[in-house]
Amino acid sequence: MDAFRMLRTLSGKTHEVITGVAFINSGVTKVDYEVSKVTFKKITDEEIMEYIKTKEPMDKAGSYAIQGIGSKFVLSYEGEFDNIVGLPMKLVLKLISD
Numbered sequence: 001m002d003a004f005r006m007l008r009t010l011s012g013k014t015h016e017v018i019t020g021v022a023f024i025n026s027g028v029t030k031v032d033y034e035v036s037k038v039t040f041k042k043i044t045d046e047e048i049m050e051y052i053k054t055k056e057p058m059d060k061a062g063s064y065a066i067q068g069i070g071s072k073f074v075l076s077y078e079g080e081f082d083n084i085v086g087l088p089m090k091l092v093l094k095l096i097s098d
Contacts, residue, residue: 002063003057003063004045004048004049004052006062007043007048007051007052010063011042011048012040014040015040016035017036017062017084018035019083019086020032021091030095032091032095033091034080034088034090036079036081037077038074039077043073056069065085
């Protein structure tokens, strides 16, 4: 099961969430990216299986939702929370206002 493998890999470690954003309009292209770091606590196989039973990790790139039940695995994060959730809104607003 991929979610189990992913969560076991993240357990007790810090990983980066990198999201790229691009806008193309009338020949003008704006491209940038946001990097956030997330540190997971050490989680047991039993905790992972219980989380998988909730079905929350099944449609997530990293197999967890920091804004949901998966937040219980997160010790800390650096950077923009919106980036970890999926769309770095400060970066989006910056790109469209420049």
